[in-house]
Every structure is written in structure tokens, then in C-alpha cells.
Amino acid sequence: MAVATVTIDGMTVQVPAGTTVLDAARSIGIKIPALCYDPDLSSVGACRICVVEIEGSRNLPASCVTACTDGMVVRTDTPAVAEARKAILELLIANHPLDCMTCEKSGTCLLQKYCYEYGVSSSPFQGDRHEFAIDDDNPFYVRDMNKCILCGRCIRACEEIVGRSVLDFSYRGFNTKAGPFMDTPIRDSDCVYCGSCIAVCPVGALEEKKMIGKGRPWEVEKVRTTCPYCGTGCVFDLNVKDGRIIGVTSTDGDVNGRFLCVKGRFGYQFVQSGDRLKTPLIKKNGEFKEATWAEALNLIAGKFKETKEKYGSDAFGALSSARCSNEENYLLDKFTRAVIGTNNIDHCARL
Template sequence: MEWITLSIDGRTVTVPKGTTVLEACRMNNIPIPTLCHDPELSNYGSCRMCIVEIEGMRNLPPSCVTQATQGMVVRTQTSKVRNARTTILELLVANHPLDCMTCQKMGDCALAEYAYEYRVTGEVFKGQRRELPLDDSNPFILRDPNKCILCGKCVRACEEIQGRSVLDFSFRGFNAQVGPAFNLPYSESECVFCGSCVSVCPVGALTEKKMVGQGRPWEVEKVQTTCPFCGTGCNFDLNVKDGKVIGVTSNPEAPVNGKALCVKGRFGMDLIHNSERLTTPLIKKDGEFVEATWDEAMDLVAQKLGEVKQEHGADAIAVLSSARCTNEENFLMQKLARAVIGTNNIDHCART
């Protein structure tokens, strides 16, 4: 690998050729604010927060799309850079509702974090604001287009990760907005509610609806786990408050799936605390389901299967296994079918 050496804020750093200035900074723990950048998505270069000063370049180039070159001299914290970032943040905040007290994103909001660091109040530019209706049409995702900073991450996630392209920009200039075609509510669009858009939104424009009002980020313990819904093995974080799961968020470190999840994994976890949830086996007695122990249930199943086998032969029995089971469980299931019951009639719901 070819290496290059450059200077960032007076420090000499060495990075592989092909590294962007932003990556070079992050490799060396030099903080650069970004809103539209995401290593999993294509480079968009639109928020302009990551601007730096580079000797010999006119204007303030965005570090996320500027390649580091040998001998480059980069400054990330000059007053010119900081002033420009402050102005950009003032512009964003001027077109953003300041209802942070009730915003679900508070404590985890990139805009608020940078506004705090750069002492931005939203008082400098007072003028027209976007006023668009809230999309409250579905049980999973709450979309507040007025909080959108048009970073385009959700658009790219929908297209590049999920391959759906349900979201895109519409209109232009100050009137630009993000949403499904015709700005229909999510529920009327072709959205499959994978929630990838929510997982990348840096502000409160897209939030998990069921978590609204349930807890603040600092009250929540994140427990990494594997999704039980299918055999894919996606990882995510259960958000636990006071011993109760209030929702699911993506864990970018998840080895199988990254931030991607499906609607069941991301939004189906309310079954955990559902009062209707079965906690013991049920056996039908006199036309009524009656609670039973696992031993009772197993015995009954074994007995009935045995009877069928005796009367009609093993091939009268067929076994269908579930995609919700792990590979190991599926292996055991075919073992049961072939070795114990004695039939090859074993199939799996995800096979076709």
C-alpha cells in the first residue's frame, strides 16, 4: 500500500493513498463535524460542515470529498473555518423548529451537539421557515419534515442499502424537501418500513414512533442482541429503560447487517411486553385450550406422532421447519425427522 504524509493542524500524519481528508482526520482523532457524511453511504458533500482550510486551495473545501495528497497542509480549526461553520449552523437552525425539549432526538441530535459546540442560537437569521405537515400515518415511523436538514442520508440509505428508492428530494432551493413520491404519507407510499431512513437521520426528522416519550438516550441502556425473527442473524441494540425494552435501534457495528434491519426486527419488538403473549404451552381439552407444562406438551406430541407413524407409516408425517429458527435448530429438526421419525419429508419455509 502506498502511504502519504500530510500536515493537519500542525501534526504530521501518515495515511494510505486514497484517503479523504476527513478520514485522515478521524483516523487521527482530529474532530470534524459532519451531518451528511456516512461511511456506509456514497459521498454527497452537501452539508458543508466538514469544510477545512487547505493551503493552495481557493475557498474552504469540504474534507469529506477532498483527497489527502502528499505534503498537503490542512487546518481544521482556524477562525475562518469556525466562523463559516457557525454561519452554516445558524442557517440550519434558522429553518429548524426549536422544540428540543419534547424532541425525541434530544441527547442524540447531531445538529444540537454542533450548535452547542459552536454557540449557535438561531437568532441571527430570522425569516421564513418550512411549514409542512407532520407524517403520523403509520405505527412505526414519525416523520417531521420541518426538522429535516436535507442531508439526504435517508434518500441514500433507501436507495443504496435497501434498494427501494421510496424517498427522494422534491422541489428545489429553499422549497426542497425529502419524502416519498407526491409527498404522500409513508403509509400510502411503497415503503416497507425497514426503518433504514430512521437509523441514519442525524436529527429528529425521522424517529421511531413507539419510542416517543418512552425515554431519553441517557436513560436508556443499549443491549446488543441477535434478532430472533429469522435465521439471518441480524444484530441490533435493544433500548432498555428500567428493565423494559422500549425499542430497537441499529448498531452500526453489527457484523451481519450493519444498520440495516427489516420491519419485524426493528419495529416488532413490542411483543416482548405484550400481555397477550403465550408463556406456557396450551393443550386443547374438551374444545378449550388449557395451560400445560412443557413435559405434558412434549409427551402429548410424541404420543400422537407415534400413533400416526404406527398406523400409517413414517411417511405419513411431514415436518416443516421455520425460518425463525437458527441453523442449529433447523439441523436438529431434520435430524428428528430423518433419524427419530424416519421420514425424508422435511422442508423449510424459506426454501422456496
């Protein structure tokens, strides 16, 4: 494979030909800010915040769409680069609600992060501001396009990852807006609510509705786990605050990466449903009565022993579960075979 040797901020690195300057820099630990860039999506060079200086280049190229060539000398930290990035941030926030104190994204927002890094707290540019209506007429998303920076990540995720192309840019110029065809509310679109757009949005424009106001990122414990729905084995983080699950966010599963479907991302609510059974129930005269664990387990042990003595072990049958863990299945298997003494155990693998 052809290799390019490049020097970035005085460090020399060899990368496969075709590697972008941004990826080469990140591979040796040099941080370059980027808003529209996403490693899982195609690069478009839209936001320009990743500009760098390259010797022999007349302007400041966007590093996410500039391929390394052999002998290239790159500077990422010159005054000209810093000034350009600062100006880009000032332009971006000229039309951005600076409501970070209540914005759900605060703490994980890339725009906020870069403004902090480059000392941008307000914009010298004054002009029109968007007053888009917030689209929240659906159970899962809140879409506040006033906060959108038009990076296009949501559009590319919907097209390139999910393959649905529900989202695109509407209108032109200042009026440009990311959203469904004909700028309809998401509820009237062909959206399947997989939440991939939310997973890639770098700012507070796209949020999980149920997580709003539930806690700041630094207050939330993230518990890596495996999805309880189909057999794909997607991995995600359960977000827990004060002993309650407040939502599901993406992590880096080997199979699914950061992407999920509507069930994985929004189907967790059954866990905290008010309909959950919380105490053992024993049926007396046709009605279920609450019981203690000891009462229920003693009754079960007694009855199963009685069945075994009276009719033999094979009068017992166990249905195990394709929803339950390996450990639970193993225990029921051992219970059926070793404790009851029958091989009458099965589960719905054949469904």
C-alpha cells in the first residue's frame, strides 16, 4: 500500500495514501476541532472549523477533506488558523440561541466546547435570527432547528447508515433548514425513529424527548449493556440518575457502532412501567393475593416436591426463556434436570 510521510506540528507520521490530514493528526494525538466531520460518515468539509495551514497552499484547507501527500508539512496551531476558527465560531453563534444554561446538550455540545477553547462568548456579527417552531409533536424527538448549525450529519446518517434518506436540506441561503421532505414535522415523514440523527448531532438541535430536563451529562451514570430485543446483540449505554433509567445513549458496540433501532433506543420504558409485578402473587380462590418471597418459594418447593412424589419427575415441565440471560437459563436447566430430575425443558427457539 502506498504510504505518505507528513509532518504535522513538527511531528512526522507515515499514513496510508489517501488518509485525510484530520485523521493523520488525530492518529498522533493532535487535536483539530471538527463539527461536520464524523468518522462513521462521509466527509463534506462544510463547517470549515478544521482548517489548517499547509505549506505551499494559498488558503487554509479543511483538514477533513484534504488528503495527505508525501512530504506535506502541516501546521494546526498558527495564529492564522486560530483566527479563522474563531471567526467561524463567531459566525455560527451569530444566529444561535446562547441558552447553554438550560440547553440539554450543555456539557457534550461541540459548539460550546470549541467556543470555550477559543474564548468565544459572543458574536460581533449582528443580523437576522431564525425563529423556527420547535418540532416535538412525536413521542421521541425534540427538533429545535434554531440550534442547528447545518453540519448535515443527521442527513448523512439517515442516508448513509440507515439508508432511509428521510432528511435533507430544504430552502436556500439563510433559510436553509435540515429536516424531512417538504419541511413537514417529523411525525408526518417516513422517519422510523431509530435516533441515529440524534446520536450524531453535535449540538442541541436534536434531542431525545424523554431525557430533557432529566439530568446533566456529568450527573448521569452510563451502564454499558446489551439490547434486550432482537438477536443482533447491539450494545448501548443505559443512562442512570438517582436510581432511575433516564434514557439510552450510543456507545461503541462491535456490531452496531453508535447506531440502534427504535426498540433499542426507545423501548427501555417497559423497565419502569407502572404495570411491573413487584411482589410474588399467590392465587387463592381464583384471585391473586400478594405474598412474601418466602411464602411463595416455600409453596412452590412444596408443590413441586409433591408433584414429583405423586406423579414422577416427568410430570413436570419447564419453559425457559430466550429473553433471559445465559445464567438464568443455566440455573433453570440445572433445576429441571438435577433437582426435579427430568429433561422436560424447552424454550421458544422454535418460534
